[in-house]
Amino acid sequence: MNAWFSLFTALALVVALVLISFLGVETIGLSILFGVVIPYLAMAIFIIGFIYRIVRWAMVPVPFRIPTTCGQGKSLPWIKADNLESPYNTWGLIGRMALEVLLFRSLFRNTNAELREGPRITYGSAKWLWLAGILFHYSFLTILLRHLRFFIEPVPSFVVLLSNVDGFFQILVPTLFLTDIVLLAAATYLFLRRVAIPQIRYISLPADYFPLLLILGIAISGVLMRNVWKVDLLSVKQLAMGLFTFHPTVPAGIGAIFYVHLFLVSVLLVYFPFSKLMHAGGVFLSPTRNMRNVNRSERYVNPWNYPVKVHTYEEYEDEFRPKMKEAGIPVDKE
């Protein structure tokens, strides 16, 4: 797959999705399809698909205990063991996983190798990917939580607080949320990095561009409907509450941009379980991270361990006995 072709395929797909939903609602009036049927289907596929993928992985045994140790293991009492990088108990393991999942510990190690004259190689700091990744994921999470105000009445106080903090700077009216800007910036960085760095472009598939562009589409349509075309948020909440309480209604007069936003979210939900986005669940199951480095102190059992053909000592001695005796090596059978 040609690198640029991958990019344009993904871009064309996202543009097509925008057009489909916009025209579907604006010209054919399919607001029930895009406002109720597709969101329900998407949510169902997401939940079932996500659970299926996790269960499918969990059903596969882990035959060996293979942590990647990134620090001193526990050995002699006077040698300081690193419980977070080479966990020797459950607390250490929880700590390691928490660092990995919440702070992207391993990505934080990232360096950039540069070949210089000589040849000589140097390793520079390279934290931008980590930073963009962290900002992307946390702003996404915040935005997701903020959206709870559309589904719950009265709005929970933590959601109100979150929205207030997020909108603290009160740029524009209605307030442009900080996380909206951060998400857009981080996703744009991740996208541009993929396009601009030749070696990353070389390995990129349509499946790498598509979710990024889709999420950018969701964020942009969200900002547009809130700050530019200003859809009627009360009607949106009515629709959302209806969906959430299984009494779907489609209030008239919500702008088509809302349906574009909702449709892109639906596509993301459907796409999620079938794609690399499942790293969100998979990271918890990774055997190099979620196992303790206690290999020699606690036996680990492989459920499918089976007997194999070995070369026994008896066979060995039978072959070499005369020579062994000659060399004065003790033997079992004279």
Added chain:
Amino acid sequence: MNIDYNRPPETPWMDTPTNFREGTYSYPGAPKKLKYLDLANPRQWSPTDEDWKLPDNWQEIILKGFKERLDKYRSFRLFMDICVRCGACADKCHFFIGSGDPKNMPVLRAELIRSVYRNDFTLVGKMLGRFAGARELTIDVLKEWFYYFFQCTECRRCSVFCPYGIDTAEVTMIGRELLNLVGLNINWVIEPAANCFRTGNHLGIPPHGLTDMWEFMADDIEQITGIKVNLPVNKKGAEILFVTPSGDYFADPGTYTCMGYMMLFHEIGLDYTWSTYASEGGNFGLFTSHEMIKRLNAKIYAEAKRLKVKWILGGECGHMWRVMHQYMETMNGPADFLEEPVSPLTGTKFENSRSTKMVHITEFTSDLIKNNKLKLDPSRNDRFRVTYHDSCNPARAAGLLDEPRYVIKNVCNNFFEMPENTIREQTFCCGGGAGLGNDENMEMRMRGGFPRANAVRHVRDKHDVNRLLCMCAIDRATLSAMMEYWAPDVDVGGIHELLANALIMDGEEERTVDLRGEPLKEDAEVDEDV
């Protein structure tokens, strides 16, 4: 080296053919050795041949094996699914750094096999084909697998940096297992494996040959120290079975490390034994298949049981410790016929190995030093300005980082660390692990070893380092060639060689030379009689 990492080939990677250039691949396994191990499809062939003489249904065999392994290894299935191709692993691989070949980026190495996974085992891949990054398993794909899975040393450095812990070693190990199903493997792995199966060690040394070698070393020790060390072999009822890689029996500089063990054990009066049957710590099964690991590893516990020892002590070796630490007891345990290891000299219980009952030599020795059980004169090593290369597996599979450093700092006075991005868990491979340390693969070894050598050169230029220590027999062999090419004036050696230089033995003659027969002091003359 004229490499621009940012200039990948013009053609997309799926359409870039594999070029088997002399010096960058290893020769295939000899049919005789394959037969000895009951491996598939023994025959004469060469990677440069058009026809690789595969069974007619080779695709079926591989896809069946693929399916089987997806259902047996969560690691494998997960690592096929969750990579986001962020590229953080790319310049972490020594082979990518040294070659610039994008298929040596860990991410792309795995994509070689993931693309087939998507094609045959995922719904999206079946429906969308190339749009979903899927491709059919053709003969060209198979050839690509062979080239690149035998261009990975399973060092796990990429897995340190991967945000999901994706471990290319797992992917390569299973990739090689699949290749083995149709008879694709390399002789530098298969011959040692076959030898080890038959004679107990990689070199195929028969029992009487081993005793000759060991006695020869004992004679050398007597010349240097005036002490005749005891040399127990296959001794029943000994307290400890000692297992170490056979590479250290016959080739310099490994032999000096081996002599170091003998001197240490003699000096502390250890009740131990060598074994001719379990005369190999290394395990080239690790580079063949999980089943072969188990087949070769079985003799360690079997011999411990036969000799009725209490526990096992293991020497300086890299991948051996991946096997002993992460596979042995799961595969061939439980080791309930052994006792929890206790040092007979210090009474220290090695609680970290209470289940496997196998202790690493630097754990054992650092405990001796900590408890003042050894008389050491580090000034005997003053001629050496030392740095330490963490071997991949003890570092990234066991977390053995500070024990060797403790020993080193107690046996010499001039120790200098290499830059932090190149040591401990971030250590770089010697370029010749996982069976790739053969001579026909020399160009790739020099390329892959470049990041390690670059760091050595850095401390050589900055601190006049002239001795590179490592605790791995493959390192001792491959790094020597590496230093010759990239960092002349730096010798390679083991930790216990330096320890034995410094070790003041009871009743020894005054030492004038080190274990290599070189004068202890730079200006001293060598006594002609020695």
